[in-house]
Amino acid sequence: MSYPKTPLNEGDKMIDLCGKWKVADDEGKFKFEGTVPGTVQGDLVNLKLMPHPYIGENETLFRRLEEKSWEYSKDFEVKTLDKKYCDLVIEGIDTLAEVYVNEKFAGKCEDMFIGYRFPVKDLLKIGKNTIRVKILSPIKVPKALERNYGKLNSGEESARPYIRKAQYSYGWDWGARIATSGIWKKIYIEERDDAYLEGSTAYLEDIDAVKVTGYVRLTENKNYTVKVFVDKKEVGDYPVRAGNEGYLFEGKFERGDLELWYPRGYGKSVLHDFEFKLFDGKKEISSEKKCIGLRTVKIIQEKDAEGESFIFEINGRRIFAKGADWIPSDNILSWLKNEDYDRLLEMASDANMNMLRVWGGGIYENERFYEKCDELGITVWQDFMFACAEYPDNLEWFRKLAGQEAKYNVVKLRYHPSIVLWCGNNENNWGFEEWNYNHKHNGEHLGNVLYLQDLPKICAEEDPSRPYWPSSPYGGSKANSDEAGDRHVWNVWSNWVDYKGYLVDKSRFVSEFGFQSAPDPKTVDFFAKKSEKEIFSDVMVRHNKQVEGPERIMKFIHNHFGNVKNFDSIIYLSQINQAEAIKTGVDHWRERKYKTAGTLYWQLNDSWPVFSWSSIDYFKRPKALYYYTKRFYAELLPLIKNDGDELRIVVVNDSETIEGHLEFDLWTFNGKKLMEKSYDVRIPSDSVLNVDNFRFSDNLAEAIGFVRLKAGNKVFENHEVFANLRKIKLEDPYITFEKSGDTLTIKTEKPAFGVRITTEKDEVLEDNLFAISPDRPKQIKAPKSDFKTSSMYDFLK
Ligand code: BMA
Numbered sequence: 001m002s003y004p005k006t007p008l009n010e011g012d013k014m015i016d017l018c019g020k021w022k023v024a025d026d027e028g029k030f031k032f033e034g035t036v037p038g039t040v041q042g043d044l045v046n047l048k049l050m051p052h053p054y055i056g057e058n059e060t061l062f063r064r065l066e067e068k069s070w071e072y073s074k075d076f077e078v079k080t081l082d083k084k085y086c087d088l089v090i091e092g093i094d095t096l097a098e099v100y101v102n103e104k105f106a107g108k109c110e111d112m113f114i115g116y117r118f119p120v121k122d123l124l125k126i127g128k129n130t131i132r133v134k135i136l137s138p139i140k141v142p143k144a145l146e147r148n149y150g151k152l153n154s155g156e157e158s159a160r161p162y163i164r165k166a167q168y169s170y171g172w173d174w175g176a177r178i179a180t181s182g183i184w185k186k187i188y189i190e191e192r193d194d195a196y197l198e199g200s201t202a203y204l205e206d207i208d209a210v211k212v213t214g215y216v217r218l219t220e221n222k223n224y225t226v227k228v229f230v231d232k233k234e235v236g237d238y239p240v241r242a243g244n245e246g247y248l249f250e251g252k253f254e255r256g257d258l259e260l261w262y263p264r265g266y267g268k269s270v271l272h273d274f275e276f277k278l279f280d281g282k283k284e285i286s287s288e289k290k291c292i293g294l295r296t297v298k299i300i301q302e303k304d305a306e307g308e309s310f311i312f313e314i315n316g317r318r319i320f321a322k323g324a325d326w327i328p329s330d331n332i333l334s335w336l337k338n339e340d341y342d343r344l345l346e347m348a349s350d351a352n353m354n355m356l357r358v359w360g361g362g363i364y365e366n367e368r369f370y371e372k373c374d375e376l377g378i379t380v381w382q383d384f385m386f387a388c389a390e391y392p393d394n395l396e397w398f399r400k401l402a403g404q405e406a407k408y409n410v411v412k413l414r415y416h417p418s419i420v421l422w423c424g425n426n427e428n429n430w431g432f433e434e435w436n437y438n439h440k441h442n443g444e445h446l447g448n449v450l451y452l453q454d455l456p457k458i459c460a461e462e463d464p465s466r467p468y469w470p471s472s473p474y475g476g477s478k479a480n481s482d483e484a485g486d487r488h489v490w491n492v493w494s495n496w497v498d499y500k501g502y503l504v505d506k507s508r509f510v511s512e513f514g515f516q517s518a519p520d521p522k523t524v525d526f527f528a529k530k531s532e533k534e535i536f537s538d539v540m541v542r543h544n545k546q547v548e549g550p551e552r553i554m555k556f557i558h559n560h561f562g563n564v565k566n567f568d569s570i571i572y573l574s575q576i577n578q579a580e581a582i583k584t585g586v587d588h589w590r591e592r593k594y595k596t597a598g599t600l601y602w603q604l605n606d607s608w609p610v611f612s613w614s615s616i617d618y619f620k621r622p623k624a625l626y627y628y629t630k631r632f633y634a635e636l637l638p639l640i641k642n643d644g645d646e647l648r649i650v651v652v653n654d655s656e657t658i659e660g661h662l663e664f665d666l667w668t669f670n671g672k673k674l675m676e677k678s679y680d681v682r683i684p685s686d687s688v689l690n691v692d693n694f695r696f697s698d699n700l701a702e703a704i705g706f707v708r709l710k711a712g713n714k715v716f717e718n719h720e721v722f723a724n725l726r727k728i729k730l731e732d733p734y735i736t737f738e739k740s741g742d743t744l745t746i747k748t749e750k751p752a753f754g755v756r757i758t759t760e761k762d763e764v765l766e767d768n769l770f771a772i773s774p775d776r777p778k779q780i781k782a783p784k785s786d787f788k789t790s791s792m793y794d795f796l797k
Contacts, residue, residue, distance in 0.1 A: 007288060020074075021072045023040060026068055029068075032044070034072065035334075037184055037334060038182050039180040041053070053331070053332075054526070054608045054609050078126055085190075086121035086189065086191050088101065089189070089190055090118075090183065092186075094166075094180055094183075101131050113409060139159065155170075156177070164385075166362055167360075171545065175331060175607045175608065180333070194286070197216060200212070201463075203415075209255065210255050212228050212249070212251050216247040216278060219240065224239075236253045261295040262295065263319060263378070267315075269293060271291040274415075292415050296313075297421075297467065301484070308475070309594060318597070318686070320654055321379070321597065321599070323378070324348070324356060325511070327604075344616065357382075357511060359383055370416040374416050374417055384422065386447060388427050399450065421469055424450065430473055452470055482507050483508070484508060486511040489507060492513065493513075498559055502585035508597065517553070517625065519612075519623070535554060535570055556581075558726075560724075562796075566795075578623065580628075580721070615629055624756075631717060637651065638662060638708070647666075649690075649693070653689065659680070660711030661678065662709045663676070663706075666706075669703070669704055669750065670731050671774065704720070706718075733749060735747070745777050750774060752792075754795075760786040
């Protein structure tokens with residue numbers, strides 16, 4: 001196995017094999033110049049040999065490509081062969097491949113999540129050399145294994161558990177089916193003379209003691225030592241010794257005044273420059289540099305009246321996790337650039353998220369993802385890549401491969417402070433109990449030996465710096481119970497329950513819940529022609545992968561707004577419904593802090609242009625939910641709660657103690673003020689404060705309430721729609737705008753709801769899709785391009 005970013009020692013050489021390769025399929029249909037890193041599918045589209053899979057129904061054309069094997073080949077020059085070691089390093093191949101150097105077998109790759117290293121010194125010669133990589137069909141091989149070993153429970157493609165390839169590539173209920181093939185990561189030859197460091201890391205054993213460790217490769221056990229420097233200061237000198245698997249160094253030093261790393265909203269996310277230097281006597285031969293943050297993390301699991309808590313604690317501080325689930329941001333991974341990761345993660349951070357869950361049906365993410373999370377203070381719940389299926393760990397080769405994959409990724413990623421949890425899989429243990437996942441081996445469900453034995457053992461050995469959790473959901477009397485552990489709340493939406501259903505939920509930690517919506521109208525324009533813009537057109541249904549997804553969208557629109565037919569209104573209302581749904585859940589669960597200690601909504605992003613549960617669509621256009629997220633995940637959250645005939649004003653505070661002024665007013669949609677109140681408040685740090693509760697006898701059937709909290713120079717807002725919009729005829733609220741310098745002031749005569757500012761150019765605004773009280777004009781940073789405004793009234797006319 002080989003790890004990326006392994007730096008070369010002085011004098012060592014690298015022959016880069018990335019760039020142009022000859023690519024051909026085994027049926028003689030395609031022959032082209034492909035790009036590495038890349039995928040065949042990405043190349044075929046870029047070269048216009050295949051139509052764009054994300055437009056219309058083109059996705060279906062890509063199914064045929066799965067049947068093919070592909071051959072990648074390239075000539076390269078070798079000038080010298082004077083180094084002791086000469087390795088072909090492949091950071092990632094998608095997926096099953098045989099590699100030949102000068103027509104001699106160099107090695108085979110079986111797992112897209114593992115980097116491979118093959119010794120090739122004996123296969124190379126000075127002068128011209130060739131490399132040939134044969135990539136086998138990602139469907140024929142798993143299908144053959146399935147015929148041999150039996151069909152397992154899984155989603156759309158039953159053979160997918162037999163191949164260690166991103167599981168979503170066989171289609172998901174939000175994802176296109178494009179089972180890619182290619183050399184998807186870097187490939188090069190390394191010529192080395194001496195040992196080098198790999199997987200070096202530092203972490204807190206307790207709040208004051210820093211532990212350092214790492215592997216030393218290619219050593220012959222000379223008297224090597226490793227010196228560790230932090231922010232350029234030497235902190236220790238540690239001997240290298242033989243471990244169970246190869247050589248390593250290990251040691252400790254006092255943290256002293258090195259600052260800690262905190263998640264966003266709880267302190268600074270300080271990263272230190274660590275340098276690990278390998279010495280042979282006095283001679284430095286190798287070094288590894290990493291930015292590492294120091295923090296402790298544990299999960300507080302304590303018995304209480306509702307069962308058992310599930311609270312992340314970082315550096316001894318409880319954290320309420322606010323975030324979303326993360327899926328791969330493209331179906332064709334080779335199309336993703338560092339800028340895409342940066343942008344999406346900055347958007348998550350701007351929306352006040354402090355946790356993302358890297359979901360088990362995707363990939364162990366790109367290095368850039370974790371680097372950026374470290375920097376932004378976004379914690380990561382990291383699944384291992386097993387999702388919604390039975391996995392054949394009864395087969396020795398499979399179990400071994402899964403273990404290698406886990407070890408490879410744990411060692412590679414363990415230095416990232418942002419990762420706060422390793423989690424065995426997505427929903428498989430839930431499946432054992434509730435979805436007839438009944439195949440067993442030696443009395444154990446298929447996959448469970450991995451989740452309960454192998455993976456926790458690997459994590460304990462390679463990375464004791466964060467907890468391991470067997471599955472998501474897990475804990476309690478049943479995997480998806482509400483009394484302990486984490487829970488996926490899918491009665492709402494998937495089981496057709498409307499979103500008020502969240503209000504009775506008592507999950508201890510909600511790691512998934514979601515509500516679908518349409519993508520941005522411009523994104524719909526990308527994939528559908530005018531004539532296809534109908535919710536049940538073939539193209540539209542193809543771009544909603546859930547069985548009866550469009551039916552649910554229409555049912556819930558009908559529940560809240562009546563019989564809507566206009567397509568633009570459906571897009572808009574689906575987004576409002578989604579945003580109100582997730583707000584309902586988050587408002588409820590944040591008020592329960594820490595009985596519920598986190599909400600991760602399904603899902604932050606999309607892998608192609610689609611109707612889905614995301615808050616940011618494939619082209620990174622924010623949906624209504626994105627703007628709602630900024631407000632409902634802010635450090636202070638004012639709430640208006642209605643318990644029967646009583647109204648309550650509450651503030652949830654995730655930050656320090658604050659003093660502020662809170663205003664509340666209640667209106668009918670058509671402009672009659674029913675009530676107003678204001679309060680000077682002092683809200684203790686990390687608390688939920690009941691500001692007021694009072695009986696309210698007026699009919700709320702036409703009402704909307706507004707609450708605004710001013711603290712220092714910050715403003716925190718919320719609204720609560722009590723009215724049944726299906727039953728009332730909205731009148732024009734008369735919204736007016738005034739732009740002065742950089743500021744846009746928005747006023748309204750009657751309560752305005754779902755106020756949308758549509759900009760000519762794609763812009764993520766400071767706020768959007770909000771509600772405004774006639775008493776309180778709203779100010780935001782003015783858009784840069786021309787804009788139009790609308791509100792709920794315009795879509796229900
Ligand atoms: C859960 C997830 C995903 C799925 C989502 C929406 O089951 O883990 O598998 O896409 O819900 O149905």
